[in-house]
Amino acid sequence: MKMQREHLAVIAPVRPMFDECRHGDGDALATALARCVADDLRSALDQRGEAKLALSGGTTPLRFLQALSREALEWSRVQVLPVDERWLPPLHRRSNERLLREHLLQNAAATANLLSLFRPVATPECALQAVLTQVALRGLPLDVAVLGMGVDGHFASLFPDLPRRDIGLQAGGRAPVLAVRSSAAPEPRMSLTLSAIFTAPSLYLHIEGDTKRRVLEAAIEDPRSRLPIRAFMAQAPVPPRVFWCPDVAAARGNDSAAGERSASDALRSTGAA
Numbered sequence: 137m138k139m140q141r142e143h144l145a146v147i148a149p150v151r152p153m154f155d156e157c158r159h160g161d162g163d164a165l166a167t168a169l170a171r172c173v174a175d176d177l178r179s180a181l182d183q184r185g186e187a188k189l190a191l192s193g194g195t196t197p198l199r200f201l202q203a204l205s206r207e208a209l210e211w212s213r214v215q216v217l218p219v220d221e222r223w224l225p226p227l228h229r230r231s232n233e234r235l236l237r238e239h240l241l242q243n244a245a246a247t248a249n250l251l252s253l254f255r256p257v258a259t260p261e262c263a264l265q266a267v268l269t270q271v272a273l274r275g276l277p278l279d280v281a282v283l284g285m286g287v288d289g290h291f292a293s294l295f296p297d298l299p300r301r302d303i304g305l306q307a308g309g310r311a312p313v314l315a316v317r318s319s320a321a322p323e324p325r326m327s328l329t330l331s332a333i334f335t336a337p338s339l340y341l342h343i344e345g346d347t348k349r350r351v352l353e354a355a356i357e358d359p360r361s362r363l364p365i366r367a368f369m370a371q372a373p374v375p376p377r378v379f380w381c382p383d384v385a386a387a388r389g390n391d392s393a394a395g396e397r398s399a400s401d402a403l404r405s406t407g408a409a
């Protein structure tokens with residue numbers, strides 16, 4: 137994979153980057169990120185009369201989504217889509233669609249339009265062509281993409297054991313959506329690929345805790361790293377803006393032993409452990 141070294145040079149001074157992107161705690165981080173994303177959406181609405189926003193699931197985004205839902209803008213002209221979906225019914229507690237409906241599509245953002253990556257069929261593979269067509273026609277190009285990251289260095293549902301890295305983790309990958317099965321995920325997934333995520337001129341990475349910081353630092357500093365987040369940071373057409381706060385997660389107990397194990401596996405895989 138060709139690494140854009142000049143780009144890494146931009147973000148490579150990692151510790152200063154973490155000084156710049158550091159926010160006191162999860163609440164301050166969520167508010168700051170919501171304001172930046174809302175400004176990006178307003179710019180897109182001013183320029184084109186529409187805006188397209190891709191958001192991650194998981195636990196980190198909750199306060200961010202709630203803060204974003206309170207931002208005043210023309211939400212009825214905003215298309216929101218998950219960067220990935222667990223292959224579960226939209227009412228399931230682990231559904232990312234449910235997360236967005238419950239935490240973003242409320243308050244000012246109640247009128248936003250949600251593009252689902254889920255279809256009521258048995259597997260993501262069965263729905264892939266339909267979802268791919270809809271994402272290509274209605275979801276892209278994005279204006280803003282906000283990614284999270286697992287302690288194993290995954291983002292979206294692009295995990296370290298992804299078999300089709302050429303499609304999922306190459307900027308020039310031939311498909312915007314991929315059906316994913318991974319030993320790291322309890323259910324099959326549908327995920328945007330880097331080629332779809334990179335259509336956004338505004339890229340954000342939203343992470344909390346020192347464990348994720350160490351994984352990200354190691355991935356940025358090691359050109360041999362095969363962690364998915366390395367593929368994102370190294371190929372991004374614009375420098376991703378990292379929003380990070382220190383170990384709030386540890387205080388909440390999110391940096392669990394399992395999380396530490398995955399992180400040390402990830403660090404070992406980059407030779408940084």
Ligand SMILES: O=C(O)[C@H](O)[C@@H](O)[C@H](O)[C@H](O)COP(=O)(O)O
Pocket residue numbers: 192193194195196197219220221222232283284285286290291292293
């Ligand atoms: O569907 C998902 O789970 C997300 O899209 C995923 O990529 C998430 O961003 C990371 O797993 C981090 O999750 P946490 O915020 O819960 O650590």
